[in-house]
Amino acid sequence: MESASPSEPRTLFDKLWDSHIVMPESPEAPAMLYVDLHLVHEVTSPQAFAMLDERGLKVRAPQRTFATLDHSTPTTPRRKGERPAYISPAARAQVERLEDNCARHRIPLAGWGSSDRGIVHVMGPELGLTQPGMTIVCGDSHTSTHGAFGALAFGIGTTEVAHVLATQTVLQRKPKTLKVQVDGRLPYGVGAKDLILAIIAKLGAGGAAGHVIEYCGPAIEALSMEGRMTVCNMSIEAGARAGLIAPDEVTFAWLTGRDHAPKGAAFEAARLKWKRLRTDKGARFDREVRLDASRLAPMVTWGASPHMAAPVDASVPRPKNPDDVKALAWMGFAPGEMLMGEAVHTVFVGSCTNARLSDLREAAFIMAGRHVKPGVRMLVVPGSERVRKAAEAEGLDAIFRTAGAEWREPGCSMCIAMNGDSGRPGELVVSTSNRNFAGRQGPGVRTVLASPATAAAAAVAGAITDPRKMMEMCGAA
Numbered sequence: 001m002e003s004a005s006p007s008e009p010r011t012l013f014d015k016l017w018d019s020h021i022v023m024p025e026s027p028e029a030p031a032m033l034y035v036d037l038h039l040v041h042e043v044t045s046p047q048a049f050a051m052l053d054e055r056g057l058k059v060r061a062p063q064r065t066f067a068t069l070d071h072s073t074p075t076t077p078r079r080k081g082e083r084p085a086y087i088s089p090a091a092r093a094q095v096e097r098l099e100d101n102c103a104r105h106r107i108p109l110a111g112w113g114s115s116d117r118g119i120v121h122v123m124g125p126e127l128g129l130t131q132p133g134m135t136i137v138c139g140d141s142h143t144s145t146h147g148a149f150g151a152l153a154f155g156i157g158t159t160e161v162a163h164v165l166a167t168q169t170v171l172q173r174k175p176k177t178l179k180v181q182v183d184g185r186l187p188y189g190v191g192a193k194d195l196i197l198a199i200i201a202k203l204g205a206g207g208a209a210g211h212v213i214e215y216c217g218p219a220i221e222a223l224s225m226e227g228r229m230t231v232c233n234m235s236i237e238a239g240a241r242a243g244l245i246a247p248d249e250v251t252f253a254w255l256t257g258r259d260h261a262p263k264g265a266a267f268e269a270a271r272l273k274w275k276r277l278r279t280d281k282g283a284r285f286d287r288e289v290r291l292d293a294s295r296l297a298p299m300v301t302w303g304a305s306p307h308m309a310a311p312v313d314a315s316v317p318r319p320k321n322p323d324d325v326k327a328l329a330w331m332g333f334a335p336g337e338m339l340m341g342e343a344v345h346t347v348f349v350g351s352c353t354n355a356r357l358s359d360l361r362e363a364a365f366i367m368a369g370r371h372v373k374p375g376v377r378m379l380v381v382p383g384s385e386r387v388r389k390a391a392e393a394e395g396l397d398a399i400f401r402t403a404g405a406e407w408r409e410p411g412c413s414m415c416i417a418m419n420g421d422s423g424r425p426g427e428l429v430v431s432t433s434n435r436n437f438a439g440r441q442g443p444g445v446r447t448v449l450a451s452p453a454t455a456a457a458a459a460v461a462g463a464i465t466d467p468r469k470m471m472e473m474c475g476a477a
């Protein structure tokens with residue numbers, strides 16, 4: 001497909017796409033795009049490095065590659081010098097392979113002991129590696145997170161990881177564009193996680209397949225960078241290739257002073273360039289969807305896919321198709337019964353969707369002066385070492401511990417339960433992560449996705465509950 005000529009109005013996506021084409025798309029072959037930043041973690045990289053080694057190839061641009069350890073790393077607190085207690089020899093091997101591959105290929109690694117280590121999609125933005133206008137790839141579906149900065153960021157498979165390592169380019173068919181316009185303002189007690197769950201519920205699980213979403217409108221502009229990342233993070237759960245938000249003053253302020261962001265005059269020059277990264281007036285999207293933020297409530301999921309979501313004060317909906325029927329049977333929920341009041345066994349606050357400082361503050365706001373209901377387990381897992389330090393500096397860890405929650409070391413943890421952190425069979429887990437697939441958080445574990453506030457409220461009540469009630473009791477306006 002031909003790109004619009006530079007004089008025609010273009011979408012933000014078009015601008016990012018056009019400026020990275022090494023070889024245009026043809027009927028025979030996808031386009032070849034230059035990759036500005038390649039993020040790497042231990043799960044999807046070992047085979048890719050092995051492919052390189054088999055052919056005797058070098059990493060093309062180690063300085064544009066950055067690795068971290070997150071999925072298979074234990075989160076149990078350790079004493080200084082104590083070795084990490086991996087869940088399995090396979091988990092240990094993944095980590096050690098990445099350590100070895102990074103050393104051999106001179107790739108920077110935020111490894112054990114590094115104050116930069118964190119979940120790949122928390123760490124990248126936090127270090128200023130993620131910048132507007134970039135193309136960013138990672139062997140991980142939630143790479144869409146980085147689109148919050150106006151970067152074209154998407155997940156790739158292991159073979160593509162090898163291709164990027166060897167060539168610093170990626171082959172892609174041009175996706176279509178979908179504009180999600182969010183008008184109005186989010187009401188008090190309703191946040192970015194509720195907004196994206198509502199958007200996904202509207203679009204459906206595959207509703208954005210083959211598209212790059214651009215989120216626009218006053219409700220999006222009013223979000224913090226953390227909120228924007230939460231929204232873009234879950235674009236993939238509607239099937240989208242990527243999510244985008246045009247960079248603005250909120251973005252530039254967030255980037256100022258970050259380790260890898262440009263500094264001084266270079267920052268000002270970059271900012272002038274970044275300001276042009278907006279969809280032009282009159283540019284056409286392939287599709288458009290609108291939502292009114294002011295009508296939204298805190299959201300929870302009732303099924304086994306993120307699009308199976310409803311307002312927390314709603315009842316379980318009637319199934320519309322066989323997937324819904326199956327999901328309700330899995331969850332043990334009956335149509336018409338209230339979601340509020342469902343007994344909760346474990347609460348997980350963490351993941352690349354909701355484990356940034358603002359998320360932990362949101363949960364701590366509810367927990368302060370309250371207690372986790374006896375019999376309920378609550379795990380709070382910061383998204384990165386930096387988040388952990390910042391949270392501890394302002395006493396959030398103490399709030400969680402005093403309330404009876406476990407305060408852990410950073411990592412993906414119970415989001416995917418690859419490191420040993422998991423629920424027990426049959427449990428209902430309220431989780432701030434992004435996927436409620438059957439058994440993802442452990443065999444037989446049922447997951448309800450929610451915001452940090454809703455998760456914290458569930459820990460206190462021992463049941464699904466409306467967090468707004470606990471916010472009022474705090475005397476918050």
Ligand SMILES: CC(C)[C@H](C(=O)O)[C@@H](O)C(=O)O
Nearest residue numbers: 043044071139140141142416
């Ligand atoms: C392990 C990894 C490949 C996977 C992904 O691609 O997203 C994981 O991060 C997830 O969230 O399911």
Ligand code: SF4
Nearest residue numbers: 142351352412415416
């Ligand atoms: S926190 Fe969860 S969603 Fe994010 S990268 Fe890790 S496993 Fe994937």
